[in-house]
Amino acid sequence: AQKVTQAQTEISVVEKEDVTLDCVYETRDTTYYLFWYKQPPSGELVFLIRRNSFDEQNEISGRYSWNFQKSTSSFNFTITASQVVDSAVYFCALSVPYQTGANNLFFGTGTRLTVIP
Amino acid sequence: DAGVTQSPTHLIKTRGQQVTLRCSPKSGHDTVSWYQQALGQGPQFIFQYYEEEERQRGNFPDRFSGHQFPNYSSELNVNALLLGDSALYLCASSLSGEGRGYTFGSGTRLTVV
Numbered sequence: 001a002q003k004v005t006q007a008q009t010e011i012s013v014v015e016k017e018d019v020t021l022d023c024v025y026e027t028r029d030t031t032y033y034l035f036w037y038k039q040p041p042s043g044e045l046v047f048l049i050r051r052n053s054f055d056e057q058n059e060i061s062g063r064y065s066w067n068f069q070k071s072t073s074s075f076n077f078t079i080t081a082s083q084v085v086d087s088a089v090y091f092c093a094l095s096v097p098y099q100t101g102a103n104n105l106f107f108g109t110g111t112r113l114t115v116i117p
Numbered sequence: 118d119a120g121v122t123q124s125p126t127h128l129i130k131t132r133g134q135q136v137t138l139r140c141s142p143k144s145g146h147d148t149v150s151w152y153q154q155a156l157g158q159g160p161q162f163i164f165q166y167y168e169e170e171e172r173q174r175g176n177f178p179d180r181f182s183g184h185q186f187p188n189y190s191s192e193l194n195v196n197a198l199l200l201g202d203s204a205l206y207l208c209a210s211s212l213s214g215e216g217r218g219y220t221f222g223s224g225t226r227l228t229v230v
Contacts, residue, residue: 004159037221043205045160045221091159102173104150105209105219107159 002027004094006108013082014116021077021111023092029053034068034075035093035105045091051075082115089113121222123208129228130198136227138193142210143220148172149191150219151183154205166191167213198229 003026013019025034036048049059051068059066063080079086089112093105122141130136142149148167152160162175166185185191189210195202205226209219 035219042223043207043226044223045207045209047218047220050218093159098173102165102167103211104162104165104173104175105152105160106162107152109157109159 002029002032002094002096002106004092004106004108006092006111008111009109010112010114012114012116015084016081018078018080019082019113021079021090021092021113023075023077023108025073025075025092025094027094027096029096031097033095033103035095036066036075036077037091037093037107039089039091039110041088048077079113082113084115084117087113087115121208121210121220123206123222123225125225126223127226127228129230132198132200132229134198135194135196136198138195138206138208138225138227140191140193140208140210140222142189142191142208146210146212146220147189148211148213149185149189150209150211151191151193152207152209153177154207154224156204160207163193195227200229203227203229 005024032053034051037045056068065078067076089110091110092108095103095105124139150165151163154160163177164174165172169185180196182194205224207224208222211219
């Protein structure tokens with residue numbers, strides 16, 4: 001069975017502070033994909049990153065960075081110098097390929113980030 | 118290039134009624150998935166359609182059914198609505214293949230009273 005745990009329900013930071021959102025996943029599959037999505041109040045899930053299980057390189061995109069560690073089954077997300085526009089709910093998700101060809105996402109419960117000006 | 122379009126945006130139904138939600142995938146995408154997101158929770162997978170057939174289904178009762186049309190658009194039908202069906206219903210489209218990127222719509226907010 002697949003499971004994603006986001007232990008941090010809510011986080012508040014002051015603008016310009018750095019913040020890390022934690023994600024721990026469980027799967028017995030050796031091939032899987034990890035995602036981070038941002039959900040603003042409008043409701044749409046905005047894709048941030050996808051990482052496959054064979055690529056443990058950390059990635060940086062502007063103020064965003066991701067740390068993937070298979071040894072601890074974690075895929076953490078760091079926002080550097082946070083801004084008010086970063087306020088949203090962030091979801092970590094896991095996808096595994098099925099023999100049917102399907103590849104649905106298993107989501108964590110999300111972390112609500114509030115950046116205080 | 119339009120992304121995923123869902124209609125209606127909001128809907129209020131009475132318990133026991135039936136509802137149909139619609140989704141147009143992003144141009145070039147051939148796979149449509151539906152998710153239910155209860156308030157304060159992460160989205161839960163309902164089912165995925167590809168080539169007009171249900172390819173995978175999550176842990177949802179048969180009251181939830183769907184359809185995919187030749188133009189890849191999709192419908193989600195829910196019969197005998199319960200109060201617990203109140204949620205944001207999200208449609209995601211993708212191009213067939215493992216671990217491809219998903220594009221989500223803004224969802225339909227269903228309220229059952």
